[in-house]
Amino acid sequence: MPVNALDVDSVSVSHNGILAVNKISFNVQEGDLLGIVGPNGAGKTTLFRAILGLQNYQGKIKLFGYEGHSYTTLLSMVGYVPQKVNFEPNFPATVYDVVSMGILPKKKLAKGAALIQSCGCCWNRIFSTSSKDHEKIGESLKIVGLESFKDRRISELSGGEQQRAFIAKALVKEPLLMILDEPVTGVDMDVQNKFYSVLRKINKENKITIVWSSHDLTAISDLATRVACMNRELFFHGEKEEFFANKDMLKTYSESAMQLHMHKHDM
Amino acid sequence: MALDILTYGFMQRGLLTGIVVSITCSMIGLFLVLKRYSLFGDALSHVAFGGIALGFFLNVYPIWTAFVVSVSTALGITKLRKSTKISGDAAIAVLLSSGFAMGVLLISASHGFTIDLFSFLFGSILLTSVQDTLLIVSVSCGVIATLIVIRKPLIHFTFDEEQAKVHGIPVEKLNYLFVALAAVTVIATMRLVGILLISALIVLPNITSIMMGKGFKNTMLISISMSVSAVITGIAISYYFNLAPSGTIVMLMVTMFVGILIAKHFGVFSTKAVDMHNLSIAS
Numbered sequence: 001m002p003v004n005a006l007d008v009d010s011v012s013v014s015h016n017g018i019l020a021v022n023k024i025s026f027n028v029q030e031g032d033l034l035g036i037v038g039p040n041g042a043g044k045t046t047l048f049r050a051i052l053g054l055q056n057y058q059g060k061i062k063l064f065g066y067e068g069h070s071y072t073t074l075l076s077m078v079g080y081v082p083q084k085v086n087f088e089p090n091f092p093a094t095v096y097d098v099v100s101m102g103i104l105p106k107k108k109l110a111k112g113a114a115l116i117q118s119c120g121c122c123w124n125r126i127f128s129t130s131s132k133d134h135e136k137i138g139e140s141l142k143i144v145g146l147e148s149f150k151d152r153r154i155s156e157l158s159g160g161e162q163q164r165a166f167i168a169k170a171l172v173k174e175p176l177l178m179i180l181d182e183p184v185t186g187v188d189m190d191v192q193n194k195f196y197s198v199l200r201k202i203n204k205e206n207k208i209t210i211v212w213s214s215h216d217l218t219a220i221s222d223l224a225t226r227v228a229c230m231n232r233e234l235f236f237h238g239e240k241e242e243f244f245a246n247k248d249m250l251k252t253y254s255e256s257a258m259q260l261h262m263h264k265h266d267m
Numbered sequence: 268m269a270l271d272i273l274t275y276g277f278m279q280r281g282l283l284t285g286i287v288v289s290i291t292c293s294m295i296g297l298f299l300v301l302k303r304y305s306l307f308g309d310a311l312s313h314v315a316f317g318g319i320a321l322g323f324f325l326n327v328y329p330i331w332t333a334f335v336v337s338v339s340t341a342l343g344i345t346k347l348r349k350s351t352k353i354s355g356d357a358a359i360a361v362l363l364s365s366g367f368a369m370g371v372l373l374i375s376a377s378h379g380f381t382i383d384l385f386s387f388l389f390g391s392i393l394l395t396s397v398q399d400t401l402l403i404v405s406v407s408c409g410v411i412a413t414l415i416v417i418r419k420p421l422i423h424f425t426f427d428e429e430q431a432k433v434h435g436i437p438v439e440k441l442n443y444l445f446v447a448l449a450a451v452t453v454i455a456t457m458r459l460v461g462i463l464l465i466s467a468l469i470v471l472p473n474i475t476s477i478m479m480g481k482g483f484k485n486t487m488l489i490s491i492s493m494s495v496s497a498v499i500t501g502i503a504i505s506y507y508f509n510l511a512p513s514g515t516i517v518m519l520m521v522t523m524f525v526g527i528l529i530a531k532h533f534g535v536f537s538t539k540a541v542d543m544h545n546l547s548i549a550s
Contacts, residue, residue: 052433076435087426088301092477092486101423101434108435153481173434 003065003119005030005177005209006051011059013046019232020046023059026228026237028177028211030121033203035224035240036213042231044213045083048181051211052080064176065119076104077112079170079178079208081163083185089155095165096150099137102169109174116176124207126174140168144198160184160191167198178202180212192216199223217244272506280400281392281502281512288459289468289494291407293476294414295452296469297487298445300477301425303355307446309466310359311453314340314366316462318454319387320373329387330402333454340366341450342443349439390461390513392502403455410448410455421445422483459498460513468494471520475527493523 006028013021021043028034038044049055053075060067063074079102104112116123126143127136141147144164149157154165163183170178180199184192196219202208203223214220220227220240227243229236236249243249272278299307318336322329340362348358374384386394395403414421424431424441432438456465472494473486480486501516 054429054432072435075433078433080430080433082429085427085430088303090477091301091426092480092483093422093426094482097422097482097484098426101419101426101430104434151481 002030003121004028004062005032005064005121006211007060007062007065008047008051009060009062011047011050011057011061013043013050013055013057015046021050021057021230022233024230024234025059026234028209028226030209031203031207031225033199033210033212033223033225034228035220035226036211036228036230037215037217037220038213038230044230045181047230048080048179048211048213051179052078064116064121066115070115073108073111074115074176076108077173077176079167079173079175081166081170081178081180081183083182085162085166087154091155093154094151095141095146095154095157095168096137098154098165099140099150099168099172100133102140102172103133103136104173112176121176122207123174123176126171126202126206126208136172136174137168140172143171143201144168145194158187158191160187160195163187163191164195164198167195171202175208177209177211180210182213182215185215192219196223272503277393277395278502278506280395280397282499284395284400284403285392285459285498285502285512285516286495287404287407287411288456289472289498290491291410291452292456292465292468293472293490293494294411294487295449296473297476297490298421298425299449299469300473304449305470306356306359306363306466307449308453308469310362310366311337311341311450312457312462312465313363313370315450315454315457316387317366317369317373319384319457319462320370320377323384324373324377329383330399330454330457333457334451336366337450337454338447341446345443345446386461387457388461388463389511390457390459390464392459392512393506395458399458403458406451407455410452413444413448417441417444460516464513464517467517467520471517471524472497475520475524478527478531493520497523 004027008027009025010023011021011025012019012023024047036044046055050057051061053072061071063071063078066074113123127139131139138147141150144167146161146164146168149161149165154162157165167180167183184195187195199210199212200223203210212224221244224240226238227236227240228234229243229249236243236246273282296308299305315333315337318333319329321336322332325332344358344362347353348355353361420431420436420441423434424436424438428438452469453465456468460468472490475493476486476490480489497516497519501519502512504510504519505512505515
C-alpha cells in the first residue's frame with residue numbers, strides 16, 4: 001500500500017485555551033493538489049504552521065509515514081510559501097539571492113532521498129541530479145517566469161512578483177511537498193492567473209504534491225484534485241466534484257464565497 | 268614623505284588593528300542592521316564598559332573581563348527576550364543602562380577614573396600594545412572566519428526566521444552564536460573608536476552601503492571598502508592634524524553617509540528608471 005505524502009491525525013491547536021484547530025484528520029496522497037477552503041480565522045494558517053513545526057499541537061502528523069527526527073529531516077524538503085513573507089524592506093537581496101536561500105545542502109538532500117526511497121515513495125525531482133546550484137536557480141526562475149528579474153532587488157518587485165520569487169525559492173529545493181498559504185491574496189487577477197498556471201505546471205509536469213489554501217473557489221475547482229473544507233473543525237475532505245456538487249457544503253463554507261463561485265460559473 | 272608614518276611601529280599596529288576591526292564590524296554590522304538590532308552593539312559596548320571597570324577593580328587584564336561580561340550578557344538577554352517576550356528596544360535600554368551603571372559603580376568603588384579607562388571610552392588606536400594587537404587581530408579573524416562559514420544560514424535567518432526554521436536551520440543555536448560573535452566584535456572594536464562610538468562603526472557603513480548595493484555580497488563588499496578606507500584615511504588625518512582618530516574615523520563615515528544620501532536624493536544611485544524600463548520589456 002503506498003504511503004501518503006501527509007497524514008494529519010486528530011490534530012488540535014489551542015491559543016490561550018481557545019481551540020483554533022479542533023481534532024482535524026485528513027491525508028494527502030502523492031501527486032495530489034489538495035485545496036483547503038475555509039473562512040478567515042478558520043485555522044488554516046495555524047494548521048499549516050503545525051505541519052511545518054512552527055506551532056505546538058496535539059495529535060499526530062506524519063510526512064511520508066515518518067514522525068520524529070525523520071520528520072524533521074523531510075520537513076526541510078517541504079516548500080512553504082506563506083501569505084506574506086515579512087522581510088526587512090531594505091534587505092539588499094536580489095531575486096537570485098532570495099531563490100538561492102532555498103538551496104538545500106547536498107548532505108541534507110541525500111538524507112531525505114534515502115528516507116523517501118526506504119518508504120517506497122517516488123521523489124519527482126524537478127532538476128537532473130547533475131544540475132549545479134546556479135542552474136537550479138535559473139530553472140526555478142524560468143518556471144515562475146522571473147528570469148529577467150534575477151538581478152533586481154526583491155523589495156523592488158510587486159507583491160505578485162515577490163510571491164512568484166518565493167515560489168521559485170520553494171521549488172529550488174526540489175520539494176517533496178509544497179504548502180501554499182493563500183499565496184495570491186490581495187494581488188491582481190493577471191498575477192493570480194500567472195500563479196495558477198505555475199501551480200498547474202508544477203503539479204502536472206513536475207508531479208509535486210501540493211497543499212494549497214485559498215478563498216478562490218473557481219481556482220480551487222479548476223486546479224485542485226481534492227478539497228478539504230474547514231472552520232476550526234474539518235467539514236469535508238474528498239473529491240472536488242463531490243464538494244462542488246454539495247450546495248450545503250458550499251453554504252457552510254461561506255455564503256459570499258458561494259455567490260462569487262456561482263456568479264463566475266453563470267458568466 | 269607621506270608614507271613615513273608607516274615606518275612607525277605604533278602606526279603599523281594601529282592600521283593593522285583598524286583594518287581588521289573595520290572589516291569585522293562591517294560584516295557583523297550588516298546582519299545587525301538588517302535584523303533591526305542597530306543599537307545592540309551600543310548596548311553591548313556599555314556592558315563592556317562595566318566589564319572593563321570590573322577588570323580594573325579586580326586588577327585583571329580588562330579586555331578579558333569585558334569579553335566574559337559582554338558575551339554572557341548577550342546570551343542572557345537573548346534567552347530573556349525569548350522567554351519573556353521583552354521587545355528589542357526595551358531589552359537594549361535595560362542592557363545599556365545596567366551595563367553602564369555597573370561600570371560607574373565599580374569605578375566609584377575603586378576611587379575614580381584612570382587614563383586607561385579613558386582610552387577604552389574614547390579609543391586609542393595609536394596606543395595599542397603588541398599584546399592588544401595580537402589579541403584583537405586574532406579574535407577578529409576568528410569572527411570573520413566564523414561568519415564566512417555560517418554566511419548562508421545566517422543570511423536566510425536574517426531574511427526570514429520562520430522560513431529558515433522550516434528549511435532545517437537551527438535558528439536558536441544560530442542566534443546565540445550570532446549575538447556572541449557580535450559581543451566579541453564590540454570588545455575587539457573598543458580600542459579603535461572607544462565604547463561611545465562603536466555603534467557608528469557597526470551601523471554607518473552598512474546603512475550607507477544598503478543604499479547603493481544590489482545583492483547581499485555586493486552590499487557587504489561596499490560596506491567593507493567604505494569602512495576600511497574611512498579607517499585608513501581617518502588615522503592618517505588624525506596623525507597629520509593631531510586629532511583624535513576615533514572622532515576623525517566616525518566623522519568620515521558620517522560624511523560618506525550624508526554624501527551618498529544627497530547623491531541618492533538627486534538620483535545618482537536611483538535604479539528606478541532602469542527598473543521601470545526592464546519591467547516594461549519583461550511584461
